[in-house]
Amino acid sequence: MRVRDVGEFPLIARLGGIVGRRRVDVVVGIGDDAAALDLGGEELLLLTVDSQVEGVHFVLDRIPPRLLGRRLLAVNASDIAAMGGEPTHALVSLVLPPELELDWLEELYRGLGEEGDRLGAAVVGGNVARSGDGVVLDLTLAGRVPQGELLTRAGARPGDAVLVTGTLGGAAAGLWLREHPEADVPYRDALLTRHLAPTPRVREGRAIAASRLATAMIDLSDGLGSDVLHVCDQSGVGVRVYVENLPLTPGVPHVANLSGRAPWELALYGGEDFELLFTAPPSAADALRERLAALGTAVTPVGEVLPPSEGRWLVLPDGRPVPLEGRGFTHF
Amino acid sequence: MRVRDVGEFPLIARLGGIVGRRRVDVVVGIGDDAAALDLGGEELLLLTVDSQVEGVHFVLDRIPPRLLGRRLLAVNASDIAAMGGEPTHALVSLVLPPELELDWLEELYRGLGEEGDRLGAAVVGGNVARSGDGVVLDLTLAGRVPQGELLTRAGARPGDAVLVTGTLGGAAAGLWLREHPEADVPYRDALLTRHLAPTPRVREGRAIAASRLATAMIDLSDGLGSDVLHVCDQSGVGVRVYVENLPLTPGVPHVANLSGRAPWELALYGGEDFELLFTAPPSAADALRERLAALGTAVTPVGEVLPPSEGRWLVLPDGRPVPLEGRGFTHF
Numbered sequence: 001m002r003v004r005d006v007g008e009f010p011l012i013a014r015l016g017g018i019v020g021r022r023r024v025d026v027v028v029g030i031g032d033d034a035a036a037l038d039l040g041g042e043e044l045l046l047l048t049v050d051s052q053v054e055g056v057h058f059v060l061d062r063i064p065p066r067l068l069g070r071r072l073l074a075v076n077a078s079d080i081a082a083m084g085g086e087p088t089h090a091l092v093s094l095v096l097p098p099e100l101e102l103d104w105l106e107e108l109y110r111g112l113g114e115e116g117d118r119l120g121a122a123v124v125g126g127n128v129a130r131s132g133d134g135v136v137l138d139l140t141l142a143g144r145v146p147q148g149e150l151l152t153r154a155g156a157r158p159g160d161a162v163l164v165t166g167t168l169g170g171a172a173a174g175l176w177l178r179e180h181p182e183a184d185v186p187y188r189d190a191l192l193t194r195h196l197a198p199t200p201r202v203r204e205g206r207a208i209a210a211s212r213l214a215t216a217m218i219d220l221s222d223g224l225g226s227d228v229l230h231v232c233d234q235s236g237v238g239v240r241v242y243v244e245n246l247p248l249t250p251g252v253p254h255v256a257n258l259s260g261r262a263p264w265e266l267a268l269y270g271g272e273d274f275e276l277l278f279t280a281p282p283s284a285a286d287a288l289r290e291r292l293a294a295l296g297t298a299v300t301p302v303g304e305v306l307p308p309s310e311g312r313w314l315v316l317p318d319g320r321p322v323p324l325e326g327r328g329f330t331h332f
Numbered sequence: 333m334r335v336r337d338v339g340e341f342p343l344i345a346r347l348g349g350i351v352g353r354r355r356v357d358v359v360v361g362i363g364d365d366a367a368a369l370d371l372g373g374e375e376l377l378l379l380t381v382d383s384q385v386e387g388v389h390f391v392l393d394r395i396p397p398r399l400l401g402r403r404l405l406a407v408n409a410s411d412i413a414a415m416g417g418e419p420t421h422a423l424v425s426l427v428l429p430p431e432l433e434l435d436w437l438e439e440l441y442r443g444l445g446e447e448g449d450r451l452g453a454a455v456v457g458g459n460v461a462r463s464g465d466g467v468v469l470d471l472t473l474a475g476r477v478p479q480g481e482l483l484t485r486a487g488a489r490p491g492d493a494v495l496v497t498g499t500l501g502g503a504a505a506g507l508w509l510r511e512h513p514e515a516d517v518p519y520r521d522a523l524l525t526r527h528l529a530p531t532p533r534v535r536e537g538r539a540i541a542a543s544r545l546a547t548a549m550i551d552l553s554d555g556l557g558s559d560v561l562h563v564c565d566q567s568g569v570g571v572r573v574y575v576e577n578l579p580l581t582p583g584v585p586h587v588a589n590l591s592g593r594a595p596w597e598l599a600l601y602g603g604e605d606f607e608l609l610f611t612a613p614p615s616a617a618d619a620l621r622e623r624l625a626a627l628g629t630a631v632t633p634v635g636e637v638l639p640p641s642e643g644r645w646l647v648l649p650d651g652r653p654v655p656l657e658g659r660g661f662t663h664f
Binding site for chain 1: 372373377421431433438441463472
């Protein structure tokens with residue numbers, strides 16, 4: 001059997017089962033947005049790693065290296081945000097072809113530095129190795145979250161509301177616009193920015209966690225339609241998501257129209273919006289909405305958590321329920 | 333200018349200068365074996381990352397994946413050991429071609445698990461991404477060291493003795509034996525093991541650090557002739573290394589003879605021995621030797637730290653001093 005026959009998420013579960021050692025200081029291990037470790041202080045240490053692979057995540061000539069550097073840090077910060085934490089320290093592992101232009105690499109680091117300054121995170125180390133072929137960038141990000149404020153994918157309870165920050169579908173629409181530069185669409189620049197330079201919801205994640213009102217959280221990297229299923233898996237619950245409630249990024253309906261898809265398909269399966277999805281008792285939804293409104297960020301209820309026996313459903317615009325299936329981006 | 337025109341170590345310094353943000357909790361940042369962070373407890377957090385790249389560090393068919401998994405964790409643990417710390421938690425980033433055999437990957441993880449069990453470190457997370465071409469394995473390792481016991485590359489003082497643990501040249505001799513399977517040499521298996529499955533000197537590093545007698549430390553990954561220069565750079569000192577004092581791994585003289593090199597060339601420039609080099613006042617050398625003898629590990633004085641104005645020298649077997657130049661492995 002080959003890696004592609006297993007699929008990304010079963011593969012992770014399988015490998016996690018092999019490295020069996022448990023340490024008592026591991027609060028959250030393999031299978032969430034970040035690991036959480038209790039090293040004895042008032043805060044938990046968060047650790048996450050993510051890579052950007054040439055030819056898979058980016059094309060060398062098509063993304064300015066400065067934006068790629070920002071993005072490399074941003075996507076990891078989104079994982080820290082999803083645990084309710086703030087990013088603090090980064091390590092960067094570079095696998096590089098020797099003929100790579102130094103200017104390109106220095107611009108990448110300027111982007112890393114800019115995003116680090118914005119987030120309050122410092123690059124404190126890394127590694128450089130020669131590549132056989134192509135650029136591989138790996139960033140490990142440490143963060144912290146106060147004890148008692150950690151949010152994981154587990155913890156959602158039947159009856160909870162499913163809420164999302166901001167708007168969805170913008171990154172997918174921006175990707176489409178890059179591939180269709182001739183398309184005349186409003187909000188073009190904003191959509192391209194959503195695709196190229198995502199903004200991790202760190203302040204929002206902290207506010208949600210500090211409220212102690214939410215029960216589970218995840219960041220939307222693969223697409224809500226896929227990511228909400230991780231919450232269901234880890235929490236042992238079902239879910240109902242209302243397609244009509246999905247908050248669309250301005251311009252998404254236009255791109256959807258031009259590209260022959262329904263707007264909600266972009267919002268549900270496009271991925272890379274890096275918004276936060278979280279669950280909370282319906283009685284807490286107003287308080288959470290107010291807290292995030294103070295940061296200028298909308299919160300939208302998009303569904304509800306069900307008992308596990310009631311399954312996982314998508315309610316289409318015509319009111320028809322269909323089974324919710326993972327169709328977001330996976331690597332295998 | 334291209335990456336290969338800059339060289340590995342100037343490149344790291346250059347990139348470190350770009351990501352300029354400093355945090356007050358960063359005790360050691362870019363440019364040592366690991367970063368050291370003061371998060372407020374009685375121990376410092378150590379973080380390091382290292383990669384194994386197919387075609388550069390390993391050939392897929394030539395190293396059993398289980399050994400590669402052990403090695404991936406071991407080389408990072410050596411960096412933690414060099415700071416006086418013990419490894420605790422690992423993240424693994426996998427960049428994999430979809431057609432990779434699952435068996436291979438599972439064996440890799442068994443090796444990771446074995447080495448983790450041996451060292452007391454747990455794999456707590458990671459990432460999986462599709463590769464354009466070839467396998468890239470990145471491991472981030474966290475560790476800890478008590479406040480006040482941290483050892484860095486800085487701190488060596490003129491007059492200090494230069495000491496090394498164990499023996500040198502064995503990994504390079506093992507590599508040569510893999511390429512010359514017909515060679516009839518004593519200690520063959522032990523030399524192959526030194527090459528394929530290095531043992532990081534974690535207990536030794538902890539003992540040296542806990543003694544509070546040493547002034548600087550580094551692990552020998554590129555080769556003593558290159559690595560000792562990092563101590564000189566970071567400590568602002570000169571050095572004199574006596575070739576005749578280098579402790580040779582049994583069998584190294586035989587391989588040197590067959591391969592037409594001097595034994596000390598293998599010890600000085602072969603690399604990947606993953607022993608520790610450290611400095612300490614000569615008056616402390618006996619106490620340090622006793623502490624490591626209790627662990628079954630030899631300590632050998634190989635030279636002395638000089639004032640910076642006196643330069644960096646290698647004393648050849650005939651007593652002739654020659655300038656010490658970095659000739660170990662570099663990626664660019």
